[in-house]
Amino acid sequence: MATILAFSGSLGKDSINQKLVVHAADLARAHGAEVELISLRDFDLPLFNTDIEAESGLPADAVRLKELMKASDGFLIACPEYNSSITPALKNAIDWASRPVEGETPLECFAGKCAALCATSPGGLGGLRGLDHVREILGNIRMHVVPGMVAVPSAFNAFNDDGTLKDEAVRGRLDSLVANLVRVADAL
Numbered sequence: 001m002a003t004i005l006a007f008s009g010s011l012g013k014d015s016i017n018q019k020l021v022v023h024a025a026d027l028a029r030a031h032g033a034e035v036e037l038i039s040l041r042d043f044d045l046p047l048f049n050t051d052i053e054a055e056s057g058l059p060a061d062a063v064r065l066k067e068l069m070k071a072s073d074g075f076l077i078a079c080p081e082y083n084s085s086i087t088p089a090l091k092n093a094i095d096w097a098s099r100p101v102e103g104e105t106p107l108e109c110f111a112g113k114c115a116a117l118c119a120t121s122p123g124g125l126g127g128l129r130g131l132d133h134v135r136e137i138l139g140n141i142r143m144h145v146v147p148g149m150v151a152v153p154s155a156f157n158a159f160n161d162d163g164t165l166k167d168e169a170v171r172g173r174l175d176s177l178v179a180n181l182v183r184v185a186d187a188l
Contacts, residue, residue, distance in 0.1 A: 022163055028076060036072065044060075081131075110142060118149065118151070
């Protein structure tokens with residue numbers, strides 16, 4: 001059974017991308033995956049700085065995040081788009097988790113694992129422009145990013161009261177993306 005770590009790149013308590021990843025996590029469970037759903041807001045990660053690392057090692061929450069990542073076969077990430085790119089919170093989490101520690105292979109919590117990417121935003125592109133940047137970063141740290149990123153436009157009108165997506169075609173694309181992630185994670 002695939003183990004999937006699901007999270008969004010947002011720190012907002014009412015994040016629409018966290019809402020999207022909650023829905024996607026439910027889909028992954030329906031496809032047979034074991035899913036750990038987290039929120040980056042629950043991790044105290046200072047801005048990445050090698051001086052912090054040199055003085056006191058990795059912050060405790062960076063270690064906690066790395067352990068969750070290492071225990072997972074793949075990641076399901078909803079990526080808000082900030083100014084056509086990745087959020088600082090998501091990039092910072094990736095940067096801290098990528099730091100090597102003694103006894104660990106390089107990029108151990110990323111290398112050879114898979115990820116699926118989705119996004120939602122109030123705009124017409126649904127966060128699509130930022131997803132390409134996330135895909136590039138994850139590919140550079142040796143992850144397999146499954147094809148078929150899903151961007152959900154008009155985010156404030158996209159969800160039913162129960163948190164599911166209103167648009168059946170978009171919901172179907174998200175379900176296909178998640179099913180593919182679970183298949184790939186099982187195979188790896």
